[in-house]
Amino acid sequence: MADLIISKSGTKHSAKDFNVSADFYGALDKKVKVLIGEAVSRAKSNGRRTIRPQDL
Numbered sequence: 001m002a003d004l005i006i007s008k009s010g011t012k013h014s015a016k017d018f019n020v021s022a023d024f025y026g027a028l029d030k031k032v033k034v035l036i037g038e039a040v041s042r043a044k045s046n047g048r049r050t051i052r053p054q055d056l
Helices: 008-014 022-045
Strands: none
Touching: 008 022
8 A cells, every 4th residue: 555644543543432444544545635636726726835724
């Protein structure tokens, strides 16, 4: 698997008392990459090179 953007330990911590399956990390990472891509597109269409919270 390629390098993940997300942190496995941070994800486990956020899930609190729940177990996290091994394939969840890859799925979460894909969603995060999509969100980042959409934020980049929005910032670019607004003439910025910085992504901001409102771009999500």
